[in-house]
Amino acid sequence: MNKGLYFLLFLFVIVNVDINGVQGDTMVTGTVFCDQCKDGQVSIFDYPLSGMRVTMVCPGSDGQMTRVGEDTTNMLGNYGITFDGTPDLSTCFTQISNVQDPNNKCGAVLGPPKSVKLMFSMFDMAMYGVDPLISQPAQPMSYCSTSSSPPTTPSPVTLPPPVGPVAPVTPSAPPKAPTPSFKLPPLPRMPPAPFLESSACSYQYWMKAEYKCYWVAVQPDMTVAEVFGPLAAQKYGTDLTLYASLEGRNDPYKTLLREATTALLNSWNSLRFAYFAPQVLHNFNAALMADSTPTVLRTALRFKRANTAFPCQFKTCKK
Structure with a gap:
C-alpha cells in the first residue's frame, strides 16, 4: 500500500472521529487450560476448557476487591469480558470462578488468579490480555514426568461479592524436570492430508x-x-x-x-x-x-x- 493511500485512510479515520465521535470500548481476553501434568504451566499435554466461568475482580475506591465482570469460555477455552469506555484495569485480575463447576472436566484444583495486562489502547479503545488460567486434576496424568518434590500450586482466591483485599498470586517457577521416559498418549486425529x-x-x-x-x-x-x-x-x-x-x-x-x-x-x-x-x-x-x-x-x-x-x-x- 502506498503512502498516499495510507494518508487517505488516516484522514478518513480522523474525519469520522471528528464528525461521529468515538464509542469507547474495552475488552479483556484470555484462555483456560487443563494442566494435566500439574506443573503450573501450559504444555503439549494440556488442552483448553470450554464452559468454564471466569470472574474479573478490581479494587474499589474503598480498597475492597469487587467483582466487575464474568464470562464463560467458548469451545476453544477463550473468554472475553467487555466494558464501556476505557477504564484503567491495570490493577485487576481474573480467575476461574468455581472448582465445582460441572463443566470442569479437568479436576479438583484451581490455579492462581492472573493479572490483567494492557495490549494496546488508541482512539478510546483498549484491549487487555491475561496469561492462561489453569485447572488441575487431583493427580498428574501417568504420562507426565515425575519429580520427588512436585511444585505446589497456590490456592485461588475466594470471590464472594464483595471480598476482602486480595493481591494477585504468582506461582513459583517449577523445578526443571528430568528428561522423561514415557510413552506418549495417542495424538488427536489429524486432517486427512x-x-x-x-x-x-x-x-x-x-x-x-x-x-x-x-x-x-x-x-x-x-x-x-x-x-x-x-x-x-x-x-x-x-x-x-x-x-x-x-x-x-x-x-x-x-x-x-x-x-x-x-x-x-x-x-x-x-x-x-x-x-x-x-x-x-x-x-x-x-x-x-x-x-x-x-x-x-x-x-x-x-x-x-x-x-x-x-x-x-x-x-x-x-x-
Missing part, C-alpha cells in the same frame, strides 16, 4: 461437500457466536452458522467474517499457514472493536491473502 504441507484453501473449497472431512476442529453447523466470542455474537447474532458465514459478501463486515472463518479453518489444517488459530481470533475481534471500515477491510484483505498464499492441497474425502 495437508497438515504438514504448505496449503491454504479459499472459502469456495470449504463450502464443497467433497471436502467436508477437513472440518476437524469445528463443524459447519456450529455458530459464529460460540467460536468467535461475544463481540461476534453482538455483531452477527447468535444463530449464524460457520457454513453460512462463508457465503458473506457485498459488505465489509460479512467479508471480514467470511475470510476470518476461512483463515481459522486453514490454521487448523496446515502447520505452515500464516496464522495460528489464536491470532485469527485476536485480529478478528480487534477489527470488530475498532468498528472502522478501513480497519475491517484491511484485516479481511490480510486474511484473504493468507487464504490464497499456497495452492489448496485438498483431496476428495473418502465416503
Whole structure:
C-alpha cells in the first residue's frame, strides 16, 4: 500500500472521529487450560476448557476487591469480558470462578488468579490480555514426568461479592524436570492430508461437500457466536452458522467474517499457514472493536491473502 493511500485512510479515520465521535470500548481476553501434568504451566499435554466461568475482580475506591465482570469460555477455552469506555484495569485480575463447576472436566484444583495486562489502547479503545488460567486434576496424568518434590500450586482466591483485599498470586517457577521416559498418549486425529504441507484453501473449497472431512476442529453447523466470542455474537447474532458465514459478501463486515472463518479453518489444517488459530481470533475481534471500515477491510484483505498464499492441497474425502 502506498503512502498516499495510507494518508487517505488516516484522514478518513480522523474525519469520522471528528464528525461521529468515538464509542469507547474495552475488552479483556484470555484462555483456560487443563494442566494435566500439574506443573503450573501450559504444555503439549494440556488442552483448553470450554464452559468454564471466569470472574474479573478490581479494587474499589474503598480498597475492597469487587467483582466487575464474568464470562464463560467458548469451545476453544477463550473468554472475553467487555466494558464501556476505557477504564484503567491495570490493577485487576481474573480467575476461574468455581472448582465445582460441572463443566470442569479437568479436576479438583484451581490455579492462581492472573493479572490483567494492557495490549494496546488508541482512539478510546483498549484491549487487555491475561496469561492462561489453569485447572488441575487431583493427580498428574501417568504420562507426565515425575519429580520427588512436585511444585505446589497456590490456592485461588475466594470471590464472594464483595471480598476482602486480595493481591494477585504468582506461582513459583517449577523445578526443571528430568528428561522423561514415557510413552506418549495417542495424538488427536489429524486432517486427512495437508497438515504438514504448505496449503491454504479459499472459502469456495470449504463450502464443497467433497471436502467436508477437513472440518476437524469445528463443524459447519456450529455458530459464529460460540467460536468467535461475544463481540461476534453482538455483531452477527447468535444463530449464524460457520457454513453460512462463508457465503458473506457485498459488505465489509460479512467479508471480514467470511475470510476470518476461512483463515481459522486453514490454521487448523496446515502447520505452515500464516496464522495460528489464536491470532485469527485476536485480529478478528480487534477489527470488530475498532468498528472502522478501513480497519475491517484491511484485516479481511490480510486474511484473504493468507487464504490464497499456497495452492489448496485438498483431496476428495473418502465416503
